[in-house]
Amino acid sequence: MHEMSIALAVVDQVDGAARPAGATAVRSVRLQVGELAGVVPDALTFSFQLACAGTVLEGAELDIEPVPARARCGACARTWLPGMPPRLTCPGCGGTDTELLSGRELQIVRVCWHDTAPHPPISQEC
Amino acid sequence: MCRVVDLQQAVLAKNDACAHTLREDLAARGTALVNLLSSPGSGKTALLERELTLARDRGVPVAALTADLATENDAVRLARSGVPVKQILTDGLCHLEAEMLGGHLHDWLPAEARLLFIENVGNLVCPASYDLGETLRVVLASVTEGEDKPLKYPTAFGLAHLVVVTKTDIAEAVSFDEEEFRANVERVNPGVEVHLTSVRQGIGEGVLLDRALAARDGAPVHIPVMTRTSHHVHDESEPQPQDEHSADLDTVASSRS
Ligand SMILES: Nc1nc2c(ncn2[C@@H]2O[C@H](COP(=O)(O)OP(=O)(O)O)[C@@H](O)[C@H]2O)c(=O)[nH]1
Ligand SMILES: [Mg+2]
Ligand SMILES: [Zn+2]
Ligand SMILES: [Zn+2]
Ligand SMILES: [Zn+2]
Numbered sequence: 420m421h422e423m424s425i426a427l428a429v430v431d432q433v434d435g436a437a438r439p440a441g442a443t444a445v446r447s448v449r450l451q452v453g454e455l456a457g458v459v460p461d462a463l464t465f466s467f468q469l470a471c472a473g474t475v476l477e478g479a480e481l482d483i484e485p486v487p488a489r490a491r492c493g494a495c496a497r498t499w500l501p502g503m504p505p506r507l508t509c510p511g512c513g514g515t516d517t518e519l520l521s522g523r524e525l526q527i528v529r530v531c532w533h534d535t536a537p538h539p540p541i542s543q544e545c
Numbered sequence: 546m547c548r549v550v551d552l553q554q555a556v557l558a559k560n561d562a563c564a565h566t567l568r569e570d571l572a573a574r575g576t577a578l579v580n581l582l583s584s585p586g587s588g589k590t591a592l593l594e595r596e597l598t599l600a601r602d603r604g605v606p607v608a609a610l611t612a613d614l615a616t617e618n619d620a621v622r623l624a625r626s627g628v629p630v631k632q633i634l635t636d637g638l639c640h641l642e643a644e645m646l647g648g649h650l651h652d653w654l655p656a657e658a659r660l661l662f663i664e665n666v667g668n669l670v671c672p673a674s675y676d677l678g679e680t681l682r683v684v685l686a687s688v689t690e691g692e693d694k695p696l697k698y699p700t701a702f703g704l705a706h707l708v709v710v711t712k713t714d715i716a717e718a719v720s721f722d723e724e725e726f727r728a729n730v731e732r733v734n735p736g737v738e739v740h741l742t743s744v745r746q747g748i749g750e751g752v753l754l755d756r757a758l759a760a761r762d763g764a765p766v767h768i769p770v771m772t773r774t775s776h777h778v779h780d781e782s783e784p785q786p787q788d789e790h791s792a793d794l795d796t797v798a799s800s801r802s
Contacts, residue, residue, distance in 0.1 A: 421640050421671035428556050436552055446547060450556070455771060457674050457700035490770070504696035505703065507770040508735045515735030517770045525556045525674075531549050 425458060425525070426466035430476050433530050438475055442532035447480040453524035454488040455505060475532075488522025560675055563643035567650075567678030571661070576654065577761035578661045579753075580677050582701055583685035584694075585667030588711035590619045591744045592685065593662055596753045597626035605758065606657040610649065611664040612641050619664060629655050640671035643678055660757050669698040681760045683753065687712040688721035695729040703733040703771040707740070707756055714743040734769050 429448060437445050448467075452458055460483050467481040491498045492509035493516030501507055507517050555561070571578055581589050593609060600607040608629040611619040620632035633649055635641065641663065654661060663679070665672040684705035686694045689712060695702035702708065708730050716723070727739055742749030760766050 421674060424638075424640070424642070424671075425556055425674075428559065432554050432556070432558075433552070436550065436554075440548075440550075442548075455700060455703070457670065504699045504733060506732050507703070508732060515731075515770075517735060517773070519770055519774045521774075523771060523774050527552045527554045527556060529549060530552050531547055534548050 420459070420462050420466075422459060422462040423466040423470065425463060426470035429467065429481075429527060430470045430474055432527060433476055433479075434474055437530065437532050440532075441534045442475055443535065444533045445476040445479045446531040446533065447482055448476070448527060449482040449484060449529040451484045451486050451524040451526045451528055453486045453522040454503060455501075455519075455522040456525045458525060460485065484528070486521050486524045489520040490522075491518045491520055492516065493518060557674065557676075560643050563647060564676035564678040567643055567647050568680070571678060574656060575761075576658050576661050577680040577757065578663060578678055579681045579683060579757045579760075580663050580665060580672075580679035581683050581685065582665050582669065582672050582705075583667065583687075583711075584669050584690060587667070587685045587687045587690065588744065589664045589667070589685055590622050592709070592711060592742060592753065593664055594623050594626055595744050595750065597623060597628045597630075597662070599751055600660070600754055601627045605659060605754070606655065607660040607662065607754075608655055608658040609662040609664065610646075612666050614639075614666065623664075629653075629658070635666055638666070639668050640666055640675055641677060642675050646677050659761055660754075662757075669694075669701040673698075673701040673704055681706050681757055681766060683707045683709055683756075685709045685711050686726075688716040689719050692722050692725040693729060695726070695733050699733045700771070702730055704769050705734060705737055706760075706767050706769070707738055708734075709749075709753065710739060710741045712743055712745070713741045713748055714745040734771070737767050737769065 433445055433448055452460055464481050471477050471479050488501045488505055489498060490501050490507060492514050494514035495512040497509060497511040499510055508515050583589050597609055609623050610631045610633060611623060612633040612635055613619055614635055614637060617632045620630050623630045631653055663677060682705055684701050730739055740749050740752045
């Protein structure tokens with residue numbers, strides 16, 4: 420499985436953004452995962468915990484936002500949900516000039532981190 | 546303080562950037578990369594050995610690099626063609642990444658090579674996510690693997706520039722239904738070409754080499770729907786009631802595990 424490689428890439432990018440900004444502990448990472456991204460969310464969550472060990476992300480939560488696939492026909496403008504396995508020919512006119520509106524996302528969207536040490540007495544939830 | 550930061554970074558951005566650089570560096574020296582993906586045992590090495598031999602016979606300079614978890618057997622087989630071959634041992638990693646590949650090329654790739662074939666690690670899941678800087682991505686499936694392989698591995702087949710069916714000499718013995726296979730490919734990757742091959746019977750000889758050379762010389766390469774992604778920003782106020790589920794009767798029962 421390549422979810423470990425994906426998790427390491429996430430940790431690397433978050434670490435690269437967080438530490439120069441003075442972060443002392445990353446609390447959570449929100450990730451969009453498209454239905455057609457070729458990534459298994461459970462495997463990614465598991466790998467993420469391992470990949471965070473010993474980094475500023477240690478103990479961080481991975482918050483996965485699933486993104487369904489959506490497609491649009493260039494010929495008749497119909498939009499549809501391709502489903503899984505995806506149907507990427509138009510269910511209306513049978514056309515093959517399809518545009519994928521969403522479903523391939525694999526994107527870090529938001530990160531929460533603490534940027535002062537030690538932690539303030541009243542910690543805000545993020 | 547807990548700070549919320551909108552990062553907006555593609556997870557594979559680093560690989561994609563490396564792949565982009567590699568593609569440009571290779572193009573500048575007149576080399577196009579061909580990435581071969583399939584399950585273990587589909588016949589990547591056998592087909593590649595045949596096509597490399599053909600290239601050598603025709604005097605077309607090519608090279609090949611094969612990635613495997615452990616043994617060097619495939620490199621030994623490919624080297625019989627007489628073209629430059631290199632083995633990469635991935636030491637357990639189930640796919641190649643662009644940066645890793647680049648590191649293996651810089652002091653090895655012969656300057657005159659017009660094509661560089663990469664036999665990726667045998668696996669239809671993980672390698673699909675990694676652009677290696679290829680001009681042509683070829684996905685293989687043997688007739689013994691079942692007609693529904695494209696539906697089980699939609700990302701791999703959905704991102705292929707070319708699909709190759711192997712071992713057609715035994716198609717009858719395993720009741721391979723070519724029409725059904727083609728329909729399944731079309732469903733996940735409308736418009737992609739599907740070619741039949743057999744190294745035992747010499748079927749489809751040269752098809753891989755010819756397509757690769759054409760792509761290298763600038764012939765248009767198929768653009769899979771999965772790569773035709775929109776840059777349309779989702780507007781929450783936009784009505785989307787016309788979305789229809791495409792769950793056909795035969796696929797209503799979800800096969801996800
Ligand atoms: N009958 C038949 N067997 C083939 C053909 N191509 C490959 N094979 C056999 O399939 C097995 C796996 O082939 P190989 O090239 O090692 O597959 P790879 O793992 O994808 O590289 C070997 O035993 C080959 O001899 C073919 O065209 N016809
Ligand atoms: Mg092989
Ligand atoms: Zn994987
Ligand atoms: Zn894997
Ligand atoms: Zn249509």
